Amino acid sequence: MSAVMKAIFAASALLIATAPAALAASEADYKAAYAAAEAANKEAGSLRNQWTTTASTLAAAKKAGEAGDFDTAVAQAKEAEALAKASIFQATSEKERWKDMEVR
Numbered sequence: 001m002s003a004v005m006k007a008i009f010a011a012s013a014l015l016i017a018t019a020p021a022a023l024a025a026s027e028a029d030y031k032a033a034y035a036a037a038e039a040a041n042k043e044a045g046s047l048r049n050q051w052t053t054t055a056s057t058l059a060a061a062k063k064a065g066e067a068g069d070f071d072t073a074v075a076q077a078k079e080a081e082a083l084a085k086a087s088i089f090q091a092t093s094e095k096e097r098w099k100d101m102e103v104r
């Protein structure tokens with residue numbers, strides 16, 4: 001299984017594990033989820049591997065939060081966090097893995 005496929009699998013698993021609860025999300029839930037997503041995205045940036053989909057998902061979360069749709073905002077923020085964590089996984093797993101593909 002390639003590193004990209006593993007990253008996608010890890011992101012999918014995280015999305016399923018963080019599926020929205022039956023209760024309505026509050027502004028505090030949104031702010032906590034958004035902060036976690038931003039932190040993960042910042043870490044991905046420090047590894048020079050931020051995905052553009054993470055930025056657009058964070059923007060969607062912010063837009064929903066500003067509109068007061070906290071259920072959508074929390075879901076989007078958690079998705080952004082999962083994407084950022086998958087990009088972190090990709091960056092760390094491929095740090096040395098590229099050598100395996102080098103023609104010798």
